[in-house]
Amino acid sequence: MTLDQLDTPAALVDLQRMQRNIARMQARLDSLGVRFRPHVKTSKCVQVMQAQRAAGARGITVSTLREAEQFFAAGETDILYAVGIVPAKLPQVLALRRQGCDLKLITDNVDAAHAIAAFGREHGETFEVWIEIDCDGHRSGVAPEAPVLLDVGRALAQPGASLGGVMTHAGASYELDEPEALAAMAEQERAGCVRAAERLRAAGHACANVSVGSTPTALSARSLPGVTEVRAGVYVFFDLVMANVGVCAPSDIALSVLTTVIGHQADKGWAILDAGWMAMSRDRGTQKQRHDYGYGQVCALDGTPLPGYVMSGANQEHGILAREGEPDREIVRRFPVGTRLRILPNHACATVAQFPEYQAVSVDGAVATWPRFYGW
Amino acid sequence: MTLDQLDTPAALVDLQRMQRNIARMQARLDSLGVRFRPHVKTSKCVQVMQAQRAAGARGITVSTLREAEQFFAAGETDILYAVGIVPAKLPQVLALRRQGCDLKLITDNVDAAHAIAAFGREHGETFEVWIEIDCDGHRSGVAPEAPVLLDVGRALAQPGASLGGVMTHAGASYELDEPEALAAMAEQERAGCVRAAERLRAAGHACANVSVGSTPTALSARSLPGVTEVRAGVYVFFDLVMANVGVCAPSDIALSVLTTVIGHQADKGWAILDAGWMAMSRDRGTQKQRHDYGYGQVCALDGTPLPGYVMSGANQEHGILAREGEPDREIVRRFPVGTRLRILPNHACATVAQFPEYQAVSVDGAVATWPRFYGW
Numbered sequence: 001m002t003l004d005q006l007d008t009p010a011a012l013v014d015l016q017r018m019q020r021n022i023a024r025m026q027a028r029l030d031s032l033g034v035r036f037r038p039h040v041k042t043s044k045c046v047q048v049m050q051a052q053r054a055a056g057a058r059g060i061t062v063s064t065l066r067e068a069e070q071f072f073a074a075g076e077t078d079i080l081y082a083v084g085i086v087p088a089k090l091p092q093v094l095a096l097r098r099q100g101c102d103l104k105l106i107t108d109n110v111d112a113a114h115a116i117a118a119f120g121r122e123h124g125e126t127f128e129v130w131i132e133i134d135c136d137g138h139r140s141g142v143a144p145e146a147p148v149l150l151d152v153g154r155a156l157a158q159p160g161a162s163l164g165g166v167m168t169h170a171g172a173s174y175e176l177d178e179p180e181a182l183a184a185m186a187e188q189e190r191a192g193c194v195r196a197a198e199r200l201r202a203a204g205h206a207c208a209n210v211s212v213g214s215t216p217t218a219l220s221a222r223s224l225p226g227v228t229e230v231r232a233g234v235y236v237f238f239d240l241v242m243a244n245v246g247v248c249a250p251s252d253i254a255l256s257v258l259t260t261v262i263g264h265q266a267d268k269g270w271a272i273l274d275a276g277w278m279a280m281s282r283d284r285g286t287q288k289q290r291h292d293y294g295y296g297q298v299c300a301l302d303g304t305p306l307p308g309y310v311m312s313g314a315n316q317e318h319g320i321l322a323r324e325g326e327p328d329r330e331i332v333r334r335f336p337v338g339t340r341l342r343i344l345p346n347h348a349c350a351t352v353a354q355f356p357e358y359q360a361v362s363v364d365g366a367v368a369t370w371p372r373f374y375g376w
Numbered sequence: 377m378t379l380d381q382l383d384t385p386a387a388l389v390d391l392q393r394m395q396r397n398i399a400r401m402q403a404r405l406d407s408l409g410v411r412f413r414p415h416v417k418t419s420k421c422v423q424v425m426q427a428q429r430a431a432g433a434r435g436i437t438v439s440t441l442r443e444a445e446q447f448f449a450a451g452e453t454d455i456l457y458a459v460g461i462v463p464a465k466l467p468q469v470l471a472l473r474r475q476g477c478d479l480k481l482i483t484d485n486v487d488a489a490h491a492i493a494a495f496g497r498e499h500g501e502t503f504e505v506w507i508e509i510d511c512d513g514h515r516s517g518v519a520p521e522a523p524v525l526l527d528v529g530r531a532l533a534q535p536g537a538s539l540g541g542v543m544t545h546a547g548a549s550y551e552l553d554e555p556e557a558l559a560a561m562a563e564q565e566r567a568g569c570v571r572a573a574e575r576l577r578a579a580g581h582a583c584a585n586v587s588v589g590s591t592p593t594a595l596s597a598r599s600l601p602g603v604t605e606v607r608a609g610v611y612v613f614f615d616l617v618m619a620n621v622g623v624c625a626p627s628d629i630a631l632s633v634l635t636t637v638i639g640h641q642a643d644k645g646w647a648i649l650d651a652g653w654m655a656m657s658r659d660r661g662t663q664k665q666r667h668d669y670g671y672g673q674v675c676a677l678d679g680t681p682l683p684g685y686v687m688s689g690a691n692q693e694h695g696i697l698a699r700e701g702e703p704d705r706e707i708v709r710r711f712p713v714g715t716r717l718r719i720l721p722n723h724a725c726a727t728v729a730q731f732p733e734y735q736a737v738s739v740d741g742a743v744a745t746w747p748r749f750y751g752w
Contacts, residue, residue: 007465041693084639088636115713140641140694263516264485272515272516274462277726278439279752282660316439320515374732376655
């Protein structure tokens with residue numbers, strides 16, 4: 001199979017770029033002296049996880065219990081489920097642990113901590129739980145200095161639970177685009193998480209793991225004293241949002257959507273594509289960034305970006321290709337019906353979620369199909 | 377299975393509301409004297425299509441060839457593929473037609489029309505093609521008065537193709553919210569499509585089918601002389617965008633996402649949910665409408681809306697529930713960890729695309745699982 005033979009739209013992975021992205025992150029975290037636990041929510045693909053592991057990653061981070069089940073079935077046992085657990089999901093967690101999966105949970109509140117411990121006692125299990133720390137106010141977690149941190153720690157010291165560590169995610173880093181600000185955010189993420197661990201240890205709790213991470217901070221941290229591991233997900237593919245943040249170049253983006261021109265509105269300078277928001281997702285993450293790419297950057301079939309040409313609009317299965325600024329009066333001649341193009345996505349995690357499979361493209365042009373799962 | 381036992385997040389379909397929506401649209405189009413060909417791109421679910429058919433729908437509209445294949449396998453033969461065909465997809469179309477599927481194509485350009493006819497001659501097949509008409513400038517199609525309309529008609533008169541009709545979609549209707557403006561848009565959609573058919577007939581072409589439709593115009597048209605059929609998709613579930621357009625009430629919305637509270641940020645008045653953008657989609661279709669619902673309207677487990685409470689933000693697997701305006705200082709007491717809620721979506725087509733299955737909830741509370749497919 002080659003690019004010319006694929007049905008469109010298709011999710012292409014440039015294997016050379018993916019391997020380069022994997023090697024870059026691993027080398028960086030190796031040099032910072034921390035373990036790397038990639039977040040596999042981005043790819044949901046066993047082949048991608050195996051490439052991360054082969055490069056030196058140890059353990060994985062998941063965002064759903066389905067990911068835990070699927071990657072455990074593929075041989076990974078060291079799994080951190082990085083979304084606050086609700087008691088109703090504990091039977092599913094118990095089943096995984098009893099099969100030999102070293103599945104670790106997180107929480108940021110006393111109620112869930114009590115419920116986990118109670119369920120553990122009831123079933124003769126000890127659930128390892130890490131406490132989620134809020135380092136930047138963007139989502140969930142306990143503030144490093146909050147009194148409740150020690151309450152959660154105490155609740156997890158009951159039989160049925162054990163406190164395995166602390167973890168945080170500086171999601172606010174996505175809103176930055178200056179190296180100094182990114183380095184400062186990485187330090188804020190590190191310092192907050194380490195401080196929480198120190199408070200827990202001072203209160204008598206072992207707190208073995210100190211886990212931080214986001215793609216921007218992982219690539220911007222200058223040193224990570226006190227941190228034991230880093231998590232990051234989207235770096236494996238990168239995307240236009242990350243290019244705007246400044247932690248990759250557009251030429252690092254390993255994911256694109258292959259599409260075909262199906263018609264034109266010549267007077268408007270539009271070509272109509274068979275990739276709409278169902279293929280690209282509705283993610284408009286570059287809208288508020290320094291360069292708004294619409295629904296994506298248009299590239300030639302060989303991956304060369306066509307500067308100024310973006311997907312300016314999208315219906316479910318229709319994309320509108322247009323030039324930024326002045327309409328292109330030569331659009332029909334430039335992109336005749338049947339022309340194949342690639343679109344770089346705003347947000348790789350959202351775009352790949354629309355596809356049941358990847359088309360993994362080697363440097364020699366050979367294409368392999370890699371399955372991707374979804375759902376919960 | 378009942379609502380209390382379902383894993384979250386889950387895509388719930390309120391069957392009573394769905395049946396009411398189906399009956400309402402069918403009765404309306406019956407009274408207007410036109411055939412109804414529902415667009416099944418919304419549900420991609422055989423059970424939903426069967427309910428539409430049982431109510432009187434005849435034929436279906438699809439947005440991908442995978443939909444055509446899946447619904448043909450489920451027994452539907454009269455299928456309109458309503459995205460402009462590219463020649464590379466013709467082998468797949470040919471295979472379906474040879475299996476007995478009455479699959480009809482669309483195009484809006486001479487190049488594709490020639491390619492279809494040539495491929496038909498080469499394979500001893502006559503492809504039925506409808507010409508796509510642009511009635512509102514929002515996407516693809518030939519303007520009703522454009523000279524090229526007759527060129528496309530002539531190209532489709534060659535052996536290997538046959539001109540089956542004209543079709544249009546007033547997607548611009550989604551931007552309206554006044555009954556008079558909607559009725560005027562429905563008339564514009566009708567008049568443009570009928571005018572195109574008349575021009576083709578005057579040039580000697582049979583043009584048996586005149587197909588129009590969008591959910592807002594289908595529910596707003598006052599009469600449809602010259603139209604043979606109407607298409608609509610999202611009406612089967614409805615959503616907050618359609619409520620803002622004014623063609624349904626929030627109490628008509630048959631789709632919701634079941635979610636669980638996993639934590640809080642009490643000082644901000646936030647509850648954190650286990651449904652993020654992966655469950656709701658990134659569709660922010662209400663952002664520019666009269667009421668911006670964020671990522672969705674929050675409802676109690678029984679479906680009763682909780683006015684003023686919306687999903688104000690979303691990460692991949694985290695939603696932020698907040699009150700519009702002043703933060704709710706009682707958020708922890710009001711929605712403790714483990715609370716189950718339903719979220720009404722901005723755009724049903726985008727939200728359901730994130731789920732491998734529906735949980736179809738009967739009026740007696742029984743839940744049946746209906747599969748949904750995706751991909752191309």
